[in-house]
Amino acid sequence: MQQNRTLFLIEVAIFSAFAFVLDIIPFLSFKVWPQGGSVSFAMIPIFIIAFRWGTKGGLLAGFLYAILQMTLGTPYILNWAQALLDYPIAFTVLGFAGVMSPAVQGSLKAGTTKRFVGMVTIGVLIGIILRFVAHFLSGIIFFGSVLEVGDWYYSLWYNGSYLLPAFIINVIAVAFLFHKRPKLVAGNEKKTA
Helix, strand or coil, X not given: CHHHHHHHHHHHHHHHHHHHHHXXXXXXXXXXXXXXXXXXXXXXXXXXXXXXXXXXXXXXXXHHHHHXXXXXXXXXXXXHHHHHHHHHHHHHHHHHHHHHHHHHHHHHHHCCHHHHHHHHHHHHHHHHHHHHHHHHHHHHHHHHHHHCCCHHHHHXXXXXXXXXXXHHHHHHHHHHHHHHCHHHCCCCCCCCC
C-alpha cells in the first residue's frame, strides 16, 4: 500500500511538472489570445493522471499545475478572486475527468476501441466543460467590465475559441497515447486510499 501511494505521489508530481513544461515550450503552446488564453498540450498529462489514478489523482495534478502556472509561469491576474477562478479552480477541475477512469480502463482492457474512445471523449469533455465554466465566470465577472463589451457574450466567445480546439487536441492525443501504450492507464487496480 505504501509503495502504491509513493508511486501515486511521484507520478502526480512528474506529470504536473510535465504539463507546465509543455505549456512553456513556445512551439507546443499557441498563445495568441490576450489575457492568457492558449491552445496547448499542457492538459494531456493532467488527463493521463486522471484516467490512470482517478479523480483524486486528476484533481491533485490539476491543482499542482495551477500553482506552477501562478508562481513560475506568466499569469494574467487582476485580483485574488479572478486568480482563483482562472488558475486553481479552472485547472483543478480538469481532474474530474477521472470519474471516467474505471470506464476508460475497462474498455481498454476489453479491447473495445469505440467505447474506449467514447469514454476518453466524455472524460476530457467533463474536464474541459468545468474549466470553461470557471473561465466563463471569470470573464463575466472581471474581464467584461474591464474590456467594456458584452460580458457573457465576450466570455463565451473568448473562452470557447481556445477551449474547443484544446478539447479536440486532447481527445485525439490522449486516446492515441492510451491506444498505443495501454500500460499508461492500466496497472493501477489498487488505488490510493
